[in-house]
Amino acid sequence: MKTLQDLQKLRDEAKKRVSMREGDVRYRVLVGMATCGIAAGARPVLNALVEACAKEHYDCTVTQTGCIGMCTYEPIVEVLDQDGKKTTYIHVDAKKAVEILESHVKNGILLEAYSLQ
Amino acid sequence: MERMHVLVCAGTGCTSSLSAQVVEQIQSELVKLNLQTEVKVIKTGCFGLCQKGPIVAIHPDRVFYCHVTPADAVEIVAEHIYKGRPVKRLELTDIDEVTKEKIFNIDEIKFYAKQQRIALKNCGVINPEDIDEYIAMEGYMALGKALTTMTPQEVIDEVKKSGLRGRGGGGFPTGAKWQFAANQPKGQKYVICNADEGDPGAFMDRSILEGDPHVVLESMAIAGYAIGANHGYVYIRAEYPIAVERLEIALKQARELGLLGNNIFSSGFDFDIEIRLGAGAFVCGEETALIQSIEGKRGMPRPKPPFPAVSGVWGKPTIINNVETFANVAPILRKGSEWFASIGTEKSKGTKVFALGGKISNTGLVEVPMGTTLREVIYEIGGGCPDNKNFKAVQTGGPSGGCLTEADLDTGIDFDNLVALGSMMGSGGMIVLDEDNCMVDVARFYMDFIVDESCGKCSPCRIGTKRMLEMLTDICEGRGTAETLFELERLAHKVKDTSLCGLGQTASNPVLSTLRLFKSEYDAHVFDKKCPAHVCKNLLTYSIVAEACRKCGLCARNCPTSAITGVLGKEVYVIDPAKCIRCGACMTACRFGAVLRG
Numbered sequence: 001m002k003t004l005q006d007l008q009k010l011r012d013e014a015k016k017r018v019s020m021r022e023g024d025v026r027y028r029v030l031v032g033m034a035t036c037g038i039a040a041g042a043r044p045v046l047n048a049l050v051e052a053c054a055k056e057h058y059d060c061t062v063t064q065t066g067c068i069g070m071c072t073y074e075p076i077v078e079v080l081d082q083d084g085k086k087t088t089y090i091h092v093d094a095k096k097a098v099e100i101l102e103s104h105v106k107n108g109i110l111l112e113a114y115s116l117q
Numbered sequence: 118m119e120r121m122h123v124l125v126c127a128g129t130g131c132t133s134s135l136s137a138q139v140v141e142q143i144q145s146e147l148v149k150l151n152l153q154t155e156v157k158v159i160k161t162g163c164f165g166l167c168q169k170g171p172i173v174a175i176h177p178d179r180v181f182y183c184h185v186t187p188a189d190a191v192e193i194v195a196e197h198i199y200k201g202r203p204v205k206r207l208e209l210t211d212i213d214e215v216t217k218e219k220i221f222n223i224d225e226i227k228f229y230a231k232q233q234r235i236a237l238k239n240c241g242v243i244n245p246e247d248i249d250e251y252i253a254m255e256g257y258m259a260l261g262k263a264l265t266t267m268t269p270q271e272v273i274d275e276v277k278k279s280g281l282r283g284r285g286g287g288g289f290p291t292g293a294k295w296q297f298a299a300n301q302p303k304g305q306k307y308v309i310c311n312a313d314e315g316d317p318g319a320f321m322d323r324s325i326l327e328g329d330p331h332v333v334l335e336s337m338a339i340a341g342y343a344i345g346a347n348h349g350y351v352y353i354r355a356e357y358p359i360a361v362e363r364l365e366i367a368l369k370q371a372r373e374l375g376l377l378g379n380n381i382f383s384s385g386f387d388f389d390i391e392i393r394l395g396a397g398a399f400v401c402g403e404e405t406a407l408i409q410s411i412e413g414k415r416g417m418p419r420p421k422p423p424f425p426a427v428s429g430v431w432g433k434p435t436i437i438n439n440v441e442t443f444a445n446v447a448p449i450l451r452k453g454s455e456w457f458a459s460i461g462t463e464k465s466k467g468t469k470v471f472a473l474g475g476k477i478s479n480t481g482l483v484e485v486p487m488g489t490t491l492r493e494v495i496y497e498i499g500g501g502c503p504d505n506k507n508f509k510a511v512q513t514g515g516p517s518g519g520c521l522t523e524a525d526l527d528t529g530i531d532f533d534n535l536v537a538l539g540s541m542m543g544s545g546g547m548i549v550l551d552e553d554n555c556m557v558d559v560a561r562f563y564m565d566f567i568v569d570e571s572c573g574k575c576s577p578c579r580i581g582t583k584r585m586l587e588m589l590t591d592i593c594e595g596r597g598t599a600e601t602l603f604e605l606e607r608l609a610h611k612v613k614d615t616s617l618c619g620l621g622q623t624a625s626n627p628v629l630s631t632l633r634l635f636k637s638e639y640d641a642h643v644f645d646k647k648c649p650a651h652v653c654k655n656l657l658t659y660s661i662v663a664e665a666c667r668k669c670g671l672c673a674r675n676c677p678t679s680a681i682t683g684v685l686g687k688e689v690y691v692i693d694p695a696k697c698i699r700c701g702a703c704m705t706a707c708r709f710g711a712v713l714r715g
Contacts, residue, residue, distance in 0.1 A: 001375040020176050
């Protein structure tokens with residue numbers, strides 16, 4: 001390391017790896033990962049969300065949660081904003097999951113086509 | 118791809134309650150479920166809530182588990198990490214005062230909500246053995262800023278403006294200390310980090326070194342730049358093996374990245390640090406004794422002046438700062454002196470870390486802004502005395518400090534307030550005492566410690582403390598007279614006035630403080646031959662209330678010295694005081710409350 005810029009570069013890289021430990025994010029994305037969710041294909045959804053977040057650095061955390069209680073709609077993805085407002089997306093697959101992040105988390109636009117009405 | 122971080126405390130407290138096994142168990146369970154690539158397990162420093170260790174925190178869920186055993190680890194992996202269902206029974210909770218409902222949200226738990234962390238900011242958040250994680254938290258940016266954009270004098274001015282005072286005990290302004298050393302003629306100078314934490318019950322320096330060693334290294338380099346030194350020593354006791362190991366790892370990593378060594382940030386400034394192990398003598402926390410010890414001599418103080426800033430280690434200008442002081446330096450340089458000076462009271466800026474111990478529900482480390490009241494620290498953060506016992510006093514400042522009572526609870530804690538109340542900040546140990554503590558016994562405990570630790574160089578301390586210990590022992594064992602009390606107080610003042618170094622000069626404080634605040638307890642021991650807290654065994658008597666005795670004989674069977682006689686079912690049992698060793702076994706055994714202690 002020779003200059004302050006080298007350190008800043010290293011810091012920016014390292015930051016990405018510890019960002020999930022800070023509670024201060026705009027959205028929390030929850031994936032139902034109980035037996036019903038896993039059976040309906042929630043694991044590929046979770047993986048797709050985690051990968052997309054790591055790649056694009058969306059201002060959100062991805063967490064799994066238990067059974068949401070609407071097993072017929074699984075896989076379910078919930079997006080919570082900082083005010084606690086919750087949007088529930090149903091029958092999500094890996095492709096839809098990435099679209100949800102792109103639209104809702106990045107641009108703040110609800111994807112009504114996929115959400116529970 | 119990582120989706121979850123499992124942080125496990127690997128500080129000394131949690132390690133001693135098997136956190137290393139918890140880590141192993143979590144890792145092996147993750148492998149079984151093939152989750153090892155998406156869930157990362159990180160060993161961190163102290164979370165502060167040592168009472169409830171081992172602590173495991175899971176992010177990004179912000180779930181906080183306490184008292185985790187290796188068996189619980191299996192459940193956490195299977196339920197929470199695999200299925201997303203947090204294990205409620207292990208979660209840290211508080212009770213909401215209004216709704217009486219359980220609070221699970223970590224940001225609302227009182228223990229943490231009241232705290233403001235500067236020195237402990239990274240403890241329990243980063244892996245102390247990974248320099249990248251420290252850098253992710255803006256680590257070494259302060260050093261970079263100082264070396265590339267500031268002159269040494271500007272660094273000193275910034276520290277001065279922040280109002281930072283030494284956290285090791287005296288509260289001497291850090292910037293002024295640096296200025297003295299900087300004003301010495303150019304040449305070899307030294308920076309020393311005093312990590313010889315000796316107060317019984319204080320462990321903040323250890324926790325900082327275990328949880329965030331790089332902040333100390335970075336700040337030492339900043340100090341070196343400010344005063345014109347290129348060599349540093351960390352003087353740490355060998356009985357802190359985890360802290361020493363992490364310091365060594367940190368030093369190696371910092372050197373590899375060129376953050377220590379020659380020509381740091383291409384600025385032409387060289388700095389390197391050596392670790393010196395102390396054998397764990399209390400007096401070596403005194404700066405002149407510490408210097409002697411670093412030079413390989415016997416750790417004994419010498420008179421001041423000359424002060425270390427003029428003639429320190431190897432006779433060269435030296436600054437000595439405590440671990441916690443250094444932990445504040447890098448944040449000050451990074452965020453600016455105005456930010457730091459906006460926290461705390463008029464004359465004591467910033468925060469202070471306290472090690473809560475003794476009769477308190479949440480034993481552990483807390484960091485609060487200066488000016489926070491004792492009541493907030495002891496009751497709101499510490500959770501008060503356990504088992505609904507009554508608070509009696511809090512001992513601050515260790516063997517050099519004194520006691521504060523109920524009447525002082527609403528005083529804001531800062532350097533000057535505590536001195537005004539007859540105690541001192543010290544390094545930040547806070548031992549809470551309840552109704553079951555005998556204050557004479559507490560004074561004797563500290564004096565016993567001092568007698569062990571006195572280096573013997575000057576006679577007031579060597580002989581005076583020994584004599585005081587004998588007098589205190591006499592009082593505790595029922596041999597005290599009015600003359601003993603008078604002599605004790607007289608000698609306490611003599612030792613205070615005539616000792617060579619800080620150790621002796623403050624050795625009398627626990628005696629003087631308890632004599633002033635709890636004279637009635639001393640009187641009870643001396644004149645009534647009673648110990649009001651039922652601690653001093655020689656002053657206790659056990660007897661059996663005849664009317665309450667059911668003649669079951671349980672007391673006699675449990676008595677180790679056969680001091681209790683009676684006839685099963687027929688005659689009331691009686692204790693022979695000559696044979697009784699006052700162990701209390703009969704009192705514990707009796708189911709009818711017939712044994713009386715007085």
